Amino acid sequence: MTKxxxxxxxxxGLAVAGCGRDAQEKLTEKLIEKGMGGDGSVADVDVSGxxxxxxxxxxxGKRSRVRIEGEQVTIAGEDGTVAYQAGGDGxxxxxxxxxxxxYPGAKIATSMSFPQGVNVAFETKDAVATVVAKYAAEMKAxxxxxxxxxxxxxxxxxxxxxxxxxxxxxxxxxxxxxxINLTINATEE
Numbered sequence: 578m579t580k581x582x583x584x585x586x587x588x589x590g591l592a593v594a595g596c597g598r599d600a601q602e603k604l605t606e607k608l609i610e611k612g613m614g615g616d617g618s619v620a621d622v623d624v625s626g627x628x629x630x631x632x633x634x635x636x637x638g639k640r641s642r643v644r645i646e647g648e649q650v651t652i653a654g655e656d657g658t659v660a661y662q663a664g665g666d667g668x669x670x671x672x673x674x675x676x677x678x679x680y681p682g683a684k685i686a687t688s689m690s691f692p693q694g695v696n697v698a699f700e701t702k703d704a705v706a707t708v709v710a711k712y713a714a715e716m717k718a719x720x721x722x723x724x725x726x727x728x729x730x731x732x733x734x735x736x737x738x739x740x741x742x743x744x745x746x747x748x749x750x751x752x753x754x755x756x757i758n759l760t761i762n763a764t765e766e
Contacts, residue, residue, distance in 0.1 A: 657692030670695045677744060677761055678715035680708060686756075694742075694762040701755050708748050708755050709733045716744065738764075 622631040629645040641654040648663040660670060663686075669679070670690035683699035701708065712735065717723065721737035721744060728734070737744040747758040 659689065659691045661687070661689045663687050669697060673697070674742070674761055676719045676721075676739070677759065678712060678719055679759075680711065680757055683757060694760065696758070696760045699757040699759070701757065702753075703755055705731075705733060705748055705750050705755050708757060709735070712746050712748070712757075716746070 622629065627647055629643075631643050633641050633643065635641075639655055641652055643653075644651045650661045652659045662668070662670070668685065668688070670688040672690050673695050679697075680699055680701055680703075682703075683701040686698040686700050687696075688698070689696045713723065713726075716735075716737050721739045724736045724738050724743075726733075726735045731749055733748045735746045737746075741764050742761060743764055744759065744761045747756075749756055
């Protein structure tokens with residue numbers, strides 16, 4: 578599936594330059610379909626403006642439906658749906674649990690939902706130590722049990738558990754911005 582997204586993104590970028598809009602769309606569709614066919618996959622591609630939608634069937638007959646629109650990618654298949662949002666539109670992903678702490682004032686850089694959980698990358702100007710302390714206090718206040726903490730170089734990591742779910746928080750500074758990566762998963766039984 579990653580190969581398909583890479584091929585689609587690369588070809589879309591190449592096709593946008595050059596010819597008229599209708600010709601670009603048709604050329605892009607054909608190039609993506611051809612590029613995906615090498616491993617026995619079959620693709621039906623529709624390109625319209627800044628939207629790409631395609632259904633791919635792999636050599637074993639498994640189907641995936643992919644939709645790329647602006648900074649949003651959605652992939653739906655037999656195992657569920659994965660949705661990725663880049664650029665941070667200020668929204669938490671669908672299914673984000675209400676009992677997970679969201680750092681106040683932090684900007685959403687990316688978000689993803691997948692069948693077992695969610696992942697959100699936040700950015701804030703607050704100091705790393707402040708963010709780490711706030712997460713430790715607030716996750717506990719929301720009923721999460723801290724399972725582990727670790728600091729490797731400048732990367733702070735903590736894991737939490739609540740019922741049949743786990744949460745991991747990774748906090749680090751990069752280029753003057755504190756980055757927070759929060760992942761919440763349903764644990765396997």
